[in-house]
Amino acid sequence: MTSTWNVLLWVAFPYATAAIFAVGTWWRYRYDKFGWTTRSSQLYERRLLRLGSPLFHLGLLLVVLGHVVGLVIPESWTEAVGVSEAQYHFVATWMGSVGALAVVAGLLILVYRRRTTGPVLLATTRMDKTMYVFLGASIALGAWSTIQTQMLADDGGYDYRQTISPWFRSLWYFQPQPELMAGVPLPFQLHIVAASLLFALWPFTRLVHAFSAPVPYLFRPYLVYRSRDAAISSRQNARGWDPTGRPDV
Amino acid sequence: MKVMAQMSMVMNLDKCIGCHTCSVTCKQAWTNRAGTEYVWFNNVETRPGLGYPRTYQDQERWQGGWELSKRGRLKLRAGGRWSKLARIFSNPKMPSIDDYYEPWTYEYDMLLSAPQGEHTPVARPKSLISGEDMKIEWSANWDDDLGGSTATMQDDPVLKHMSEHVAEELEQTFMFYLPRICEHCLNPACVASCPSGAMYKRVEDGIVLVDQDQCRGWRMCVTGCPYKKVYFNHKTGKAEKCTLCYPRIEVGLPTVCSETCVGRLRYLGLVLYDADRVTEAAAVQDEHDLLEAQRSVFLDPNDPEVIAGARAEGIPDDWIDAAQASPIWALIQRYRVALPLHPEYRTLPMVWYIPPLSPVVDVVGSSGNDGEDPRTLFAAISQLRIPLEYLAGLFTAGDTAPVERVLRRLAAMRSYMRDINLGNEPDERTAAAVGMTGGEVQEMYRLLAIAKYQDRYVIPTAHQEIARELEEMSCSLDFEGGPGMGGAGPFGSSSGTPVPVAVENFHALKSRQTADRPSSPGRVNLLNWDGKGDPDGLFPPREGPSSAPGPERGTGSGDTSSDGPR
Secondary structure, eight states: OHHHHHHIIIIIHHHHHHHHHHHHHHHHHHHOSTTOSOOOOTTTOOHHHHHHHHHHHHHHHHHHHHHHHHHHSOHHHHHHTTOOHHHHHHHHHHHHHHHHHHHHHHHHHHHHHHHHSHHHHHTOOHHHHHHHHHHHHHHHHHHHHIIIIIISOSSSOOOGGGTHHHHHHHHHTTOOOGGGGTTSOHHHHHHHHHHHHHHHHGGGSGGGGGGGOOGGGGTSOSSOEEOTTTTSOSSOOOTTOOOTTSOOO | OOEEEEEEEEEEGGGOOOOOHHHHHHHHHHSOSTTOTTOOSSEEEEESSOTTTTTTTOHHHHOOSEEEOTTSOEEETTOOHHHHHHTTTSOTTOOOHHHHOOOEEEOTHHHHHOOSOSSOOOOOEEETTTOSBOOOOOOTTTTGGGTTHHHHGGGOHHHHTSOHHHHHHHHHHOOEEEEEOOOOOSSOHHHHHOTTSOEEEETTTOOEEEOTTTOOOOOHHHHHOTTOOEEEETTTTEEEEOOTTHHHHTTTOOOHHHHTOTTOOEEEEEEEEEGGGHHHHHTOSSGGGHHHHHHHHEEOTTOHHHHHHHHHTTOOHHHHHHHHTOHHHIIIIISOOOEESOGGGSSOOSEEEEOOOHHHHHHHHHTTSOTTOHHHHHHHHHHOHHHHHHHHHHHSTTOHHHHHHHHHHHHHHHHHHHHHHTTOOOOHHHHHHTTOOHHHHHHHHIIIIIOOHHHHBOOOOOOOOSOGGGGGGOOTTOSTTSTTTTOOBTTBTTOSSOOOHHHHHHHHHHHHHHOSOTTSOOOOOGGGOOSSSOOTTSSOOOSSGGGSOOTTTTTSTTOOSOOSOO
């Protein structure tokens, strides 16, 4: 019974949410480029946003970086370059706490702003509200895990790099090891479930703007010229409406 | 030399009567939608005044356009690539809705549906942003005709750059209107500011556009444009701007603002320019040299070398012909009476203005002197420092000499043509005093005063050997109620493929016109009724059990007393 649950929760469920995430994102990009935006509400209110938004987003970048390091890099690698588990744990916990603090503070400011500024609340869709619930839950559960099993623990904290990280990597090379997740503390398990649901929801919310980080801006020339031909329409020509002057293929 | 063609505009400010017809028709055509209520692609400002959005010309505050770095190189005033990305989560220099104005409607429905009472019902203003009651305190032309200017005029950024005593006198001396659209700059700061690369300048005609599919709503273009002519659609989360009515331009029609201009003050035509020299011209050290630098980028369309260069770049011959006949080329280079708006922003704007002579003539006339006598006028132009300084603040980065030259030419034309009208021998010395011949003055007079439609608008049609005009007919999703027909995409009104503008406006107008009572459906706007049939709500509902529409309606509808089945 436990093992059935284990397989469902730690194999089937993550794969299902990942599939929704991948296919959903492709579908949204293919069919809804026009809806693919940050949906900024800065026009309505800028004082609170000025404080909350950078706090939240920059904190989030730190948190994402921490997750990548913690989940992707095996413990043996960090030890091979001479970083002991205790050292790693110390840095990770403190960096993570700073990031988490910024994210939580930023999110609280942003949610407060959204609730109390009339026009911003009016511009909030049902999907936004749903997304906020899952985003808030993921962040809260993550913070809870860190506080309970890392900061308040006496014995140097829970070493997730023995269990969660190998499980996470096992999903990627299609040799899932759900048994690794059996003994993981409850807050971590809940955090992973909430985050998986958030990823399943991701393509259908404004969160897609995260994929539009404008890094190419750093490398392109300032002025952009486009020909009318290239810019002609977002729409493909329908069959039978091919332009003249081209050889029929 | 890389020859490129630019569709550009010149406005003759002497003729603007401030009627706002251009603004209204533009709004009807382009920004008559939710999310763009506050947006005016074309607006008309009274000068001196604050402008729209308020004090947009104060680049110390708004950080629009380009500036020179210490090493003399062009850089965006609001910061380069890295600093843009660092501030992407909250753009510190973007105007908020209050800097434009809070758009509103009136509660018209109340006039019709209020119950009988002691007091006359009123239609209170309701904010289109929050939906709440609001106090109207500003709009896109709140200080129209200097209304309320005693309270606000001292904040005009152009005035602030002039001396103090000037501001005191100004109110009594002059006022003029400044219609503004997107400048479709040769060196557009909005395009350079766009992190997504969604904004671009069209190779063929230089029109600056926003790709609605690529825009991600980072809002940097709003800051980048020193004229504040890129707007954020708060409903779709995308940037929008004046398109120079490209669907009309492509088929040889003037823009909506030009076509509907009552004073016929707008000119449209091509200018050929050397794209390789744009950056160099925008980066000249002295702001006062920017006007000449920009002029030097323009290429003479009659020069055989330029024609050969244009052909080499694939510019079609009818476009070269149009460039030769272009009123813009004539006004900017041949007669040299047009000036750019705020060249000091270093964007090389391509909507130019003929500064108004009328403030000067008015003063001369009201002082009892002859407003058409060349000597009086010439003297007045150089003596009336206030209009001159103000116009220089707008058009020449503060250098009064070019403005004075333009006004003297306009004054000379006035005097010269007066003699002809009176049947006198025209005085060639008047023309020669401004470096023109009598023949040139008469040609300029034809273009400025007679201003025939075909002289004002020389617009070659786009060469598109493709079925583009048919675009709006050919989408299989455009069935009634389908996603292409004004319906919502999967994520509400801001999603789905963009709807062709004509279709979108048609549906927006249609639904608005047929739904004049949003809170109580079932009334018919008689102005839109085509006289055929009797739509629901044309007649009040019948009393009694027969109120369900019967098949006989229309034949015996006058008989309201019969209430049983026949």
